[in-house]
Amino acid sequence: MKILLVKPHAELNVAKRLSEAFLHLEPLELEIVAGGIGPEHDVRILDLSIEKNPLKRFNDLIREYSPGMLALSGYSSTAHIVKELAERAKEISPDILIVVGGIHATIYPYDYNTGSIDLIVRGEGATAMSRILERIEKGKQISDSISVLEPLSDDFVAASKLPPPPYANIRDIPLPRRDLVQRDKYFCIWTHSDTGRLDTLFPRVASLRTSLGCPFSCSFCVIHFAMNGAYLQKSPEDVVEEIRNIKEEYIYFVDDEMFINTKRVSAIARLLKEENIRKKYISWARSDTIVSHPELFREWKEVGLDVVYVGLESMDEKRLSEYNKKTSMETNRKAVSILKEINITLHAAFIVNPDFSVDDFKALEKDMEFVSPAEITFTVLSPSPGTELFRQNSHRFICEPFRFYDCMHSLLPTRLPLQKFYQHFGRLYSLALRANPLRRNRIKVPLKDLFYSIYMGTRYIFSLYQIYKDYPEQLWKKSGDELLHESKKIDGAFRNGS
Ligand code: B12
Ligand code: SF4
Incomplete structure (x- = not known):
C-alpha cells in the first residue's frame, strides 16, 4: 500500500x-x-x-x-x-x-x-x-x-x-526513518561557543529521544496523563548507537525529562567519551537535578552538552508551589549559578500567569537580570486538555482552547487588559534579546547570520506585541471578569490568527 x-x-x-x-x-x-x-x-x-x-x-x-x-x-x-x-x-x-x-x-x-x-x-x-x-x-x-x-x-x-492506554514497550519502538525527510530544512539557533566565535548561528540539527515521560506532574503539563505515569528509558548502549548513526553534528534531545535517571545518563556520557563521539547537544533538565548532580552536568559538558533548557517557571515560591513544580526559588538560583560555573548556556523558560499585574511583569524583568547571560523565553500559563488545570478552568476560556493552545495566546482571562498584557509580554522578549549570550558574551558570528537573526527576532517580537489582535476587537481593552463575560457573549467567534 x-x-x-x-x-x-x-x-x-x-x-x-x-x-x-x-x-x-x-x-x-x-x-x-x-x-x-x-x-x-x-x-x-x-x-x-x-x-x-x-x-x-x-x-x-x-x-x-x-x-x-x-x-x-x-x-x-x-x-x-x-x-x-x-x-x-x-x-x-x-x-x-x-x-x-x-x-x-x-x-x-x-x-x-x-x-x-x-x-x-x-x-x-x-x-x-x-x-x-x-x-x-x-x-x-x-x-x-x-x-x-x-x-x-x-x-x-x-x-x-478512558485514560490513554499503557505505552508500548520501549524496545518494540523502531528507530526513526530519518531518510524520509529533507534533512537540510531542520535547524536550531545555537548561541553557545567555547571559543568566542561560531561558524554558524543556525546549524542543521537532528532530534533524538532517549526517554519518554516524566515522574513529575506539574499542573500545566500533560505528559503524566499522556504517558499514564510511565517513565521509559532507552539503554545507554542503544542511545549511543543511535547518536553514532546520526549524520548531523548537532543534536536536540526531545525527551520530556532526560536527566531523571542519573546513572543512565552518566553511563551515556561515559560511553560517548570512550567511543570518542564528539557532537554538540541541547537538552531539557530540571533545576533540582542540576543542583543535586552538578558532577553529571560537568561530565556532559565534556562530551558536548552546550545548552540546557530549564523550566525555571518562576522565581516566586507561591507560584512554584501553585504549579506543583516541586522546586524552589533557591534551587532555581543555584541551578543558574552551577550552569554558569560549568559554562553550559542556560535556556531559561519562564511562565507568565494570566493573572500577572504590572508589578509581576516588573519582577520578572528583574529576575531576567539574575539569569542572564541566557537564552530566555516566556510562555503564558495555558491549561492543556488532559490536565486537572483544564477541567478546573473549562468554564473560563476566552478563546478556543485547542486552536489557540500555543502557550502564547492566553486561554484564560488576563488581569490586565489584553492589549496591555501583550505590551508587557512583548517587552519581556525585547529585554530577553539583550540578555542573550551572543550579545553579553560578545560571541563572533558570521555577519549574514547576525543580520538574519536580528531581522527574524525583531519580526518575532513584533508578532508577540500583536497577539491581542487575534482576539475579537471588543476584547482588546477588557480585563478579568469583564473579559470572561464578553467572551461568553461572543461564543467562539474568533479570528483564525493567520
Ligand atoms: C520537542 C518538542 C517541541 C519542539 C518542536 C518539535 C517538533 N518536531 O515540532 C519545540 C521546542 C519547537 C516545541 C514547541 C512547542 N511545543 Co512542544 N514538545 C516537544 C516535546 C518535548 C517532544 C516532541 C517530540 O519530538 N516527541 C517525539 C515524538 C517521537 O513523540 P510523540 O510526538 O509522542 O509521537 C509518538 C506518538 O504520539 C505517536 N504519534 C505521533 N504522531 C502520530 C501520527 C500517527 C498517524 C500515528 C499512528 C501515531 C502518531 O507515535 C509517535 C512515535 O512513538 C513534546 C513532549 C512530548 N512528549 O510530546 C512537547 C509538546 C508536544 N509540546 C507542546 C507544546 C504546547 C508546544 C508549543 C505549542 C508551546 C511551547 N511554547 O512549548 C510549541 C509549538 C511550536 C509549534 N511550532 O507549533 C505540548 C503539546 C500539548 C498539546 N496538548 O498539544 C507537549 C506535549 C509538551 C507538554 N509538556 O505539554 N515543542
Ligand atoms: S518536569 Fe517537565 S516534563 Fe515533567 S511534569 Fe514538569 S513540565 Fe512536565
Missing part, C-alpha cells in the same frame, strides 16, 4: 515565526511511525510545516501520489488543521483510509470524532501502525477500542473517555 504520513503546518503567526526564526525540528514522530511500516509498503513523509503553500502542496500530493492510507499527526493547536486535511483528502479520494495519531489524539480523542477520520491512534504510533497494517492484511477488525479507536462507532464515546 502507498502510505502518506503528514505533519500539519502551524497556523498562528507566532508559531510560524518561531519556526522561521529560531528552531525548526524534524517530524520525529512521523519518522518513528514510518519505522513501524514494513518494506512491502511504499511510505512518504510530507512535512507541511516547511512548505510555503501547505494546502496546495497537500492537495497536489494526494492527487499525484494517490495514497491508500493518509496518516496525520498533530498537537492540540493543529487539531483543526488535521480535521481540515482529512476532509480535503476524503473529497479528493473518497476511499482513502485516514488514521490520526499524536499527542492530541492521545489525550483528547473525542475531538476527532468526525466522519472524515477512520481511525484514531492513542499513544505509541509505530507499534500501532504495524498492528493496523497486519489487521488490514488479514482482513480483521482494525479498531480495538483501546489504542485504536473508530470514530462514530458505538463504543467510541466510552472508549475516548
Whole structure:
C-alpha cells in the first residue's frame, strides 16, 4: 500500500515565526511511525510545516501520489488543521483510509470524532501502525477500542473517555526513518561557543529521544496523563548507537525529562567519551537535578552538552508551589549559578500567569537580570486538555482552547487588559534579546547570520506585541471578569490568527 504520513503546518503567526526564526525540528514522530511500516509498503513523509503553500502542496500530493492510507499527526493547536486535511483528502479520494495519531489524539480523542477520520491512534504510533497494517492484511477488525479507536462507532464515546492506554514497550519502538525527510530544512539557533566565535548561528540539527515521560506532574503539563505515569528509558548502549548513526553534528534531545535517571545518563556520557563521539547537544533538565548532580552536568559538558533548557517557571515560591513544580526559588538560583560555573548556556523558560499585574511583569524583568547571560523565553500559563488545570478552568476560556493552545495566546482571562498584557509580554522578549549570550558574551558570528537573526527576532517580537489582535476587537481593552463575560457573549467567534 502507498502510505502518506503528514505533519500539519502551524497556523498562528507566532508559531510560524518561531519556526522561521529560531528552531525548526524534524517530524520525529512521523519518522518513528514510518519505522513501524514494513518494506512491502511504499511510505512518504510530507512535512507541511516547511512548505510555503501547505494546502496546495497537500492537495497536489494526494492527487499525484494517490495514497491508500493518509496518516496525520498533530498537537492540540493543529487539531483543526488535521480535521481540515482529512476532509480535503476524503473529497479528493473518497476511499482513502485516514488514521490520526499524536499527542492530541492521545489525550483528547473525542475531538476527532468526525466522519472524515477512520481511525484514531492513542499513544505509541509505530507499534500501532504495524498492528493496523497486519489487521488490514488479514482482513480483521482494525479498531480495538483501546489504542485504536473508530470514530462514530458505538463504543467510541466510552472508549475516548478512558485514560490513554499503557505505552508500548520501549524496545518494540523502531528507530526513526530519518531518510524520509529533507534533512537540510531542520535547524536550531545555537548561541553557545567555547571559543568566542561560531561558524554558524543556525546549524542543521537532528532530534533524538532517549526517554519518554516524566515522574513529575506539574499542573500545566500533560505528559503524566499522556504517558499514564510511565517513565521509559532507552539503554545507554542503544542511545549511543543511535547518536553514532546520526549524520548531523548537532543534536536536540526531545525527551520530556532526560536527566531523571542519573546513572543512565552518566553511563551515556561515559560511553560517548570512550567511543570518542564528539557532537554538540541541547537538552531539557530540571533545576533540582542540576543542583543535586552538578558532577553529571560537568561530565556532559565534556562530551558536548552546550545548552540546557530549564523550566525555571518562576522565581516566586507561591507560584512554584501553585504549579506543583516541586522546586524552589533557591534551587532555581543555584541551578543558574552551577550552569554558569560549568559554562553550559542556560535556556531559561519562564511562565507568565494570566493573572500577572504590572508589578509581576516588573519582577520578572528583574529576575531576567539574575539569569542572564541566557537564552530566555516566556510562555503564558495555558491549561492543556488532559490536565486537572483544564477541567478546573473549562468554564473560563476566552478563546478556543485547542486552536489557540500555543502557550502564547492566553486561554484564560488576563488581569490586565489584553492589549496591555501583550505590551508587557512583548517587552519581556525585547529585554530577553539583550540578555542573550551572543550579545553579553560578545560571541563572533558570521555577519549574514547576525543580520538574519536580528531581522527574524525583531519580526518575532513584533508578532508577540500583536497577539491581542487575534482576539475579537471588543476584547482588546477588557480585563478579568469583564473579559470572561464578553467572551461568553461572543461564543467562539474568533479570528483564525493567520
Ligand atoms: C520537542 C518538542 C517541541 C519542539 C518542536 C518539535 C517538533 N518536531 O515540532 C519545540 C521546542 C519547537 C516545541 C514547541 C512547542 N511545543 Co512542544 N514538545 C516537544 C516535546 C518535548 C517532544 C516532541 C517530540 O519530538 N516527541 C517525539 C515524538 C517521537 O513523540 P510523540 O510526538 O509522542 O509521537 C509518538 C506518538 O504520539 C505517536 N504519534 C505521533 N504522531 C502520530 C501520527 C500517527 C498517524 C500515528 C499512528 C501515531 C502518531 O507515535 C509517535 C512515535 O512513538 C513534546 C513532549 C512530548 N512528549 O510530546 C512537547 C509538546 C508536544 N509540546 C507542546 C507544546 C504546547 C508546544 C508549543 C505549542 C508551546 C511551547 N511554547 O512549548 C510549541 C509549538 C511550536 C509549534 N511550532 O507549533 C505540548 C503539546 C500539548 C498539546 N496538548 O498539544 C507537549 C506535549 C509538551 C507538554 N509538556 O505539554 N515543542
Ligand atoms: S518536569 Fe517537565 S516534563 Fe515533567 S511534569 Fe514538569 S513540565 Fe512536565
